[in-house]
Amino acid sequence: MRAMNKDELMLRIQALEFTAVDLNLYLDTHPCDARALADYNQVAAALAQTIAAYEQMYGPLTNFGRSQSCGRWAWVEQPWPWETQG
Amino acid sequence: MDYHHPTGRGCMELARAYVCPQPAYSQRYNPIEGLIHGTIFPELVRAYVPERERPVCPREVGK
Numbered sequence: 001m002r003a004m005n006k007d008e009l010m011l012r013i014q015a016l017e018f019t020a021v022d023l024n025l026y027l028d029t030h031p032c033d034a035r036a037l038a039d040y041n042q043v044a045a046a047l048a049q050t051i052a053a054y055e056q057m058y059g060p061l062t063n064f065g066r067s068q069s070c071g072r073w074a075w076v077e078q079p080w081p082w083e084t085q086g
Numbered sequence: 087m088d089y090h091h092p093t094g095r096g097c098m099e100l101a102r103a104y105v106c107p108q109p110a111y112s113q114r115y116n117p118i119e120g121l122i123h124g125t126i127f128p129e130l131v132r133a134y135v136p137e138r139e140r141p142v143c144p145r146e147v148g149k
Contacts, residue, residue, distance in 0.1 A: 015117035022126040036111045
């Protein structure tokens, strides 16, 4: 699989987060559904992996201790959501 | 919950919520398709159709 660029990685993160939320909501009312639970865990792992790949290349996605900043303080150097291309 | 209108128009029911029983989990969209559809569950997809494009309800025919 080819490496994803910044926008593709962000889209992948958004899509995986959405899937995790929907599975989370389903599991709230179906906590014994083993298949949904397995899917949730698989999606959560893929999400963590994709976020790590994004942050390694483009800087932290979250602050206040939830992401590390390697080399320099990169949080304030990134574009704000309204500065990104649509 | 009923809402009592401040102008005294009586008791107004603002909304009524209900939850559709969801079938057992059998299939889901992949993450990108889920994001596009607004749900990962195919059985819950109900695309919005603007009122002017909706088929006419049989009860309204002839009005």
